[in-house]
């Protein structure tokens with residue numbers, strides 16, 4: 001069935017994956033390779049990930065998306081030493097919800113009300129006071145799109161809170177060009193989550209990984225089920241990481257689309273658009289009734305992201321240029 005809805009609510013890559021990934025999946029299907037069990041521990045993908053991040057395969061544990069990597073990390077923590085989880089607020093609500101279920105207590109450190117920046121010192125103080133054992137930071141952040149922590153902030157955070165394992169969710173890091181993955185060689189209280197769902201355009205195939213010091217990754221690998229990720233998805237992820245030319249091209253295109261979309265969105269009088277390091281925009285609505293705008297968009301089959309704890313905000317992903325243009329036209333028709 002054809003989906004006639006415009007999906008601005010999902011922070012995906014609207015261009016999709018490389019043609020080489022499609023070829024790899026077709027090849028996989030035609031060869032009937034699916035009759036066999038694949039690699040139990042995603043060894044080939046881990047080798048490619050290691051080469052890509054200049055690390056060793058021992059630093060990687062592959063899961064069905066960053067979400068599954070996080071769930072297993074939470075579970076391990078729950079079983080080993082149920083402790084407190086600390087996270088900035090607002091951040092990716094699905095992961096924070098999972099954290100709440102798996103942790104003794106969730107400590108939320110509010111981001112700046114105006115620009116959603118993070119005070120690393122406040123995070124450190126809250127972590128020390130609460131004696132949190134796990135920390136979760138999305139960098140860039142969802143829903144605000146900004147980078148929360150830079151190199152100096154990360155070094156201080158890891159140095160000052162050695163008993164907390166910091167999970168840095170880098171789902172959108174390809175857009176921002178900043179990754180802490182290489183730091184895991186030196187740091188045992190850092191785990192980086194990476195995913196093929198975003199810039200690589202493979203959200204539905206469910207592949208992601210945890211990157212950590214070998215001693216930490218080993219613990220996580222122990223609880224991971226063999227063949228957890230299906231072999232067709234692994235074949236797709238392998239082809240995706242091998243085609244860095246496509247990734248580079250698509251990142252350039254998306255950056256360009258985002259710049260154009262941002263300057264047009266800023267002209268909408270009832271919008272306050274937050275700058276982004278990712279491919280979506282958090283927008284504060286002012287002087288209008290948010291539900292009226294959402295109704296107007298829904299009447300044009302346009303979905304945007306909203307969340308109950310931020311009623312005056314919506315989040316919009318930059319989709320294909322013609323889709324962005326369509327949304328802008330529909331927004332301009334709205335009578336506040």
Ligand SMILES: Cc1ncc(COP(=O)(O)O)c(C=O)c1O
Nearest residue numbers: 065066067092142171195197208
């Ligand atoms: C910050 C963040 N992390 C992770 C994910 C999902 O990652 P995965 O599809 O690998 O589970 C999302 C999806 O929206 C996200 O916004």
